[in-house]
Amino acid sequence: MSRAATTRMGLLEVRARRAVAGKGARLLRAxxxxxASELWRLVHDVLEGRARLDEALRRAVKALELAKALEGEERLASLALxxxxxxxxxxxxxxVWGVPTPSVAAPPLVRAADQRGSSPVSWGPSGAAAARHHEESLEVLLTIASKELHLARLGEEIQETSRRINALEQLVLPxxxxxxxxxxxALDERDRxxxxxxxxxxxxHPRPA
Structure with missing residues (x-):
């Protein structure tokens, strides 16, 4: 930081800059x-979503294994194509406070049996159930992905904001x-x-009487 002029105007200028820096630090803290409040809310949502995803994937894998056993892998592959x-x-x-945060949205992914590219009668009950469970899992996954993108962006911005606060409070203001x-x-010494x-x-040069 360049030195200000050792004058009363220079002192006023430095004090004004200090006031602006102090206000900036307070705004950054706010x-x-x-x-941080938004981040912790999202952490709760993401953890909840991951639990839902784990459960949805567990059901999907179980349904797929059952469909393989009942309908055969070859038949399922011919329906999947x-x-x-x-x-x-x-x-x-x-x-959020000027922080760009992405959000991912998709149309409903769970389809009726007649929307999967084959005649509904081509699907056995176990194959249809496996397809439905996997589509449900994908819906949950996309919901979590959107929140995790938001979470990561907020984390980056909090770190950057903390660095700026530290720079102001530990370097600029001192x-x-x-x-x-x-x-x-210097001004006091000059006045003395x-x-x-x-x-x-x-x-x-005493004044004349």
Missing amino acids: KREVL PAARAVPLAVTVRR ALRSEASRIAA EDAVRLRRFRAR
Whole structure:
């Protein structure tokens, strides 16, 4: 940081900069508190979502194993091929205290038997159940993915905000306080010297009676 002029205007300038830096640090702390609150809310949602995903995948795997046993892998593979599809995803960005956070949305993924590319009668009950459970798992997965993207972005922004707070509080503000003290001390010393010179001048040049 460059030194300010050792003048009263320089002192006022440094004090004004210190006030702005202090206000900036307070605003950043408020921002971090809001982001942290949002982060902890999301952590709870993500943990809950992962538990739902674990349960959905457990059901899907169990249903698939049963379908393989009852209908055979070859038949299931022949049904899976026409059932394949592209899933359109919509990614939007919202802002929390100016932080862009992505959100992923998809249409409903669980389909009726007649929407899987084959005649409904082609699907046995166990194969249809396995397909449904896997589609349900994908829905849960996409919901969690959106929240985890948001969680990661918030974590990055909290770290960046903390770095900025530390820079202000540990570097900028102490430097400005030190600079203000230096200028104030120099001005005080200058005032004392001026007072001494004035007294000497008056002593040498007394006013006429």
